[in-house]
Amino acid sequence: xxxxxxxxxxxxxxxxxxxxxxxxxxxxxxxxxxxxxxxxxxxxxxxxxxxxxxxxxxxxxxxxxxxxxxxxxxxxxxxxxxxxxxxxxxx
Numbered sequence: 001x002x003x004x005x006x007x008x009x010x011x012x013x014x015x016x017x018x019x020x021x022x023x024x025x026x027x028x029x030x031x032x033x034x035x036x037x038x039x040x041x042x043x044x045x046x047x048x049x050x051x052x053x054x055x056x057x058x059x060x061x062x063x064x065x066x067x068x069x070x071x072x073x074x075x076x077x078x079x080x081x082x083x084x085x086x087x088x089x090x091x
Contacts, residue, residue, distance in 0.1 A: 002049060003077060005047050005058070005078070006044070007061065008073070009044075009061060009072075009073050011064075011068065014041055016067040018068050019035045022045055026087035029049070031048065031057050032049055034088050035089055035090070037091070046084075048081070
């Protein structure tokens with residue numbers, strides 16, 4: 001089943017290669033969407049694809065890259081819309 005997840009990641013997630021990490025993981029899992037920094041220091045991810053693959057991405061996001069410190073991950077499951085064809089970093 002294909003799903004869409006809107007994810008907010010809180011903690012030390014900016015300035016530590018977090019967006020690059022998420023983009024690489026999403027590509028490895030075959031997930032589409034985007035990742036971007038928010039003005040309040042959080043990172044926003046929207047990920048679409050097979051539910052199992054999105055959940056694998058979520059496992060990676062909870063750990064993050066070496067210098068990150070993920071404090072909280074907030075997930076809002078949404079209806080799959082197929083609006084993404086790849087996974088990108090946006091600004």
